Amino acid sequence: MKLLEPITINGMKVPNRVMVPAMVTRLSGEDGFVSKEISDRYVRYAQGEVGLIVVEAMAIHGSNAGPLLRISDDKFIPGLKEMVRKIHDASDSKVVPQIIHFLKIARSGWRQTVDMLTLEDIERIIQQFGEAAARAREAGFDGIELHNAHAYTLASFVSRVNGRTDEYGGTTLENRLRLIGRVMDSVRRYVGRDFPVGIRYLSDEFIRGGYTVEDAKLIGLRMAQLGADYLSLSVGGKFEDAVHTPGHVLHGYSGYSGERCMPGASFPDALHVPYAAEIKAFIAAKGFDVPVIAAGKLSDPATAEAVLAAGKVDMVAIARGLLADPDWVKKLRLGQLDRIVKCDYCNVCKQLDGAHMPVTCFLWPKGAMQAPADHGPVVQPPAWPESGAGLAIKTEGGSVALKWKKAPGAVYYDVYRTDDDGEPHIVDGVKLPVFTDTAVLGGVRYRYYVRACDANGNAGVPSESVSYDPLVPGHDPAAEAVSAA
Ligand SMILES: Cc1cc2nc3c(=O)[nH]c(=O)nc-3n(C[C@H](O)[C@H](O)[C@H](O)COP(=O)(O)O)c2cc1C
Incomplete structure (x- = not known):
């Protein structure tokens, strides 16, 4: 079974082809330190044998953002180190943090855009990415992932609606890609070539005037040229079409692009795989063999296996499906498909994230903050009353x-x-x-x-x-x- 085949990414031996992509948990305090709840959440994925665990977006700078992990100062290293140690102790899962820079947003609906940044601001961001990557390596992570997706700074530079007019500006693709190029250089200076550095980016922005897979193929090629060790593809999640609720900061997943990013029950399975496959084929034709990873409603094991077996992508990223059941991979390995808690894509988790409330799964027992521990198959699963289900x-x-x-x-x-x-x-x-x-x-x-x-x-x-x-x-x-x- 392709899903259970290992893959090596720049020396990082990932035991299978399943990634849990970054999913903010809103379990940290506003101080940004790793809490026990956060650590437990990621250890749970390791116990469930997820191949590659991407720890939720953590900030490389000190801007306010409500409950969000931080990697912006050395004081965060011990907490991160302890969590990584526990994850490594639990199984041979590999773990990388997603590192993020975001611009300022206000409750009034105002938001800072990339054209407001000075060249000094840009130099600081480049420096902060490098320093954060070094902290990740020191904390014992197996690699890092740059957050170059959704509504955040790096993705806003790469975007077709980047409103700058200088060399980092929206007029040419080369200009839009200049910042990520400089960030990659900075990161490599801090962590070296032998440390896996993945990049998450969008295969389609899903906003008016935004880029589509046509640009995404070239963007992917540039990431490969820059020495990215994997490309994890997402879509949408932009501020441009976000719906502003008075008194609240903008939520990048509240518009249609947000719906595409975390597609609900009415969307088909595996809906974004064709983009990833196109990007993978395009990059391969240019001679690059960078693993490409797709996300979006891939939690049906047969669908995920078919996508991998057809060579469309190298790994599958399953977010909400693994939130519902962190033991997805273990149950697959044991042939216990019937026991998987199957995500119904109700998006309660998405709503909790938007409200800055602890992210849990609707299918978990009432009040549970983590997926319940699994004790294996039971002799007596829930049974209907003697008179039957009375459907x-x-x-x-x-x-x-x-x-x-x-x-x-x-x-x-x-x-x-x-x-x-x-x-x-x-x-x-x-x-x-x-x-x-x-x-x-x-x-x-x-x-x-x-x-x-x-x-x-x-x-x-x-x-x-x-x-x-x-x-x-x-x-x-x-x-x-x-x-x-
Ligand atoms: C609650 C929640 C939080 C998320 N947080 C992040 C994040 O921090 N970084 C990121 O790149 N994607 C984030 N995502 C997007 C997921 O990584 C994933 O791309 C998306 O949910 C589609 O995959 P799925 O259909 O398997 O859920 C989040 C998704 C959810 C549901």
Whole structure:
């Protein structure tokens, strides 16, 4: 299985092809030190055998930002070192921090843009990236990742809407790439060539006037020329289309570009892989063999395996899927796919991040701050009451309402749907024994059943199934039969 094959990235031996990309947890204080909760969160991924753990964005400078990790001063090294040691003790997972510079934002909605920076400001940023990289190496991290994505400083220089007019400006691609080039030079001066340095950047900005995969191919080529050791691709997450809530600072994931970055349940699986594949092929044709990593709804093991097996990317990044179940890789290795807690892309985690509240998963037990410890398969997963699940269906006005009986011990329920005679797939994970499907269409036959799951994803037997076979509104099949005859 390709997912479980190791990969070596500039000497860093990553035990499998699964990365947990950076995901802020909002578990640090405003002081930016590693807390026990943060450390526990990342150790949990290591226990679950995730190949490459990217620790959430940590600031290389001292600007205010609410709860966010920091690597802007030597005083943060001991806390980071301790966390890295615990991660390394837990398994052979590798761990890198994502290091970030961001510009100022205010509650009024005002935000600093790259054209407001002086050349001295730019020199300071270049220096701060180098120093932060050196601290990461000292803390024992296996490498670093430069945050050159979303709404943050480096990505705003690379952006097509960079409004500068000087040599760091938006008029040419070379100018837009000048800062990241100088940052890479600075980082290499501090950490040397033998320390893995990955770069996260956007394969599409998903904003009006922003760049698309056409620029992203060239940007990727430049990153490869600069000696990036891996390219981790994201999309969107920009301020340009962010929605401003009065009294709050802008959240870069609140507009459409944010929706693309963390695509919700209505988006297809693996939706951004084609961009990553195009970038990988383009760079390869130019003679560079830099590992390319895609993110975005890749938590279905069969889908992730197919993407890797087809050679589209070198690793898969799974964020929300691994938040839901940090034991995803371990369960895969043990052939316990049925036990994976399957992310339903409800985006409660995204909303918590936007509100600067501790990021948890909706599918975890109520009040849990971490995914529950896994004790392996259980003899008795949640069972329906003796009288059965009592799955009942009510249809009205083009929607399907399901309800069923509670199963003792269930933490959540997976709702499965079959469309016509296809494979059953999970349409939602819910905490209460009710579900409404508003996305059904006349002329398609549906069948539903429900499974009750415990906190570790151990699912009980399926409920009885119920069917729905809606007609096309206003269409009379009998009349069609007559005209066909
Ligand atoms: C709560 C949350 C926080 C995130 N924080 C970061 C971050 O700090 N840096 C980053 O590059 N991406 C961040 N992301 C984006 C993810 O790394 C990932 O690209 C995105 O969620 C799509 O992958 P997925 O479909 O597997 O969740 C965050 C996503 C979520 C849900």
